[in-house]
Amino acid sequence: MYGLVNKAIEELVVTHYGEDKWEAIKAKAGVDVEVFVSNEGYPDEITYNLVGAATEVLGAPARDILIAFGEHWVLKTASHSYGAMMRSGGQSLKEFLINLPNFHTRVQMIYPKLQPPRFECTDIGDDSLKLHYHTHRPGLADFVVGLVQGLGKLYHTPATATLIDSKAAGADHDVFEVRWTAATA
Ligand code: HEM
Known part of the structure; x- marks a missing residue:
């Protein structure tokens, strides 16, 4: 994955737990990269190892x-x-989710070697939809849950994503039921 992903993990850890914990996580993960470069590609293994080491160093579940x-x-x-x-993704959470299938096409203009996930929306209602998530990468369903919750906060529209069908359970791909409540001020 592009370096900006690992950089974001670093930023999250350093902001909430401090520089020492980040160095401990890198050491446990066996990662000796001093500075991650945003537009450089790194093996996915590095990102997975960082998350795995973070669970041990921070004593928190991967989820x-x-x-x-x-x-x-x-x-x-x-x-x-x-x-x-x-901002170009939409003016509401619902609009953003409906436009999500095209989102990484724009990201690809900046990061041409991107290997993005593929999204699809079905069963679109007033306060829910089904979000289909296709990827060749395992174990990232909880990341999608966090992304949807983050989008809910961004649009002041509290949202949840519940995995209702999963690749881990033998389905073709992961499916989430996304539900939201009316936007708050
Ligand atoms: C401007 C905002 C965004 C940028 C720059 C961006 C960029 C990226 C990059 C660089 C990767 C790593 C893949 C690679 O390097 O080949 C990635 C992965 C991913 N992105 Fe985005 N992204 C953005 C927003 C979003 C949003 C809003 C969502 C969903 C709600 C999303 C969902 C994902 C997921 C689930 C992955 C994990 C990889 C996978 O599933 O295979 N991204 N994105």
């Missing part, structure tokens, strides 16, 4: 770390560094 990372990605990384791109 909690991936959800926190998803929220951080939307509310900090994407909103601060790619604000215009995020």
Whole structure:
């Protein structure tokens, strides 16, 4: 994955737990990269090892770390560094989710070697939809839960994503039921 993913994990850890914990996580993960470069590609293994080491060093389950990372990605990384791109995604949570299938096509203009996930929305209602998530990468469903929760916060529209069908349970891909409540001020 591009370095900006690992950089965002670093930022999340350093902000909430401090520099020492980040160094301990890198050491446990066997990662000797001093500085991650945003537009450089790194093996996915590095990202997985960092998350695995974080569960041990921080004493938190992978699910909690991936959800926190998803929220951080939307509310900090994407909103601060790619604000215009995020705004072009839609004016409400529902609109953003409906446009999500095309989102990484724009990201690909900046990061041409991107291997993005593929999303699809079905059963679109007033306060829910089904979000289909296709990827060749295992174990990232909780990251998607955090991303959706983060988008809910971004649009002041509290949202939940519940896995209702999963690749881990033999389905073709992961499916989430996303539910939201009316926007708050
Ligand atoms: C401007 C905002 C965004 C940028 C710059 C961005 C960029 C990226 C990058 C660089 C990767 C790693 C893949 C690779 O390097 O090949 C990635 C993965 C991913 N992105 Fe985005 N992304 C953005 C917003 C979003 C949003 C809003 C969602 C969903 C709600 C999302 C869902 C994902 C998921 C689930 C992955 C994990 C990889 C996988 O499933 O295979 N991204 N994105």
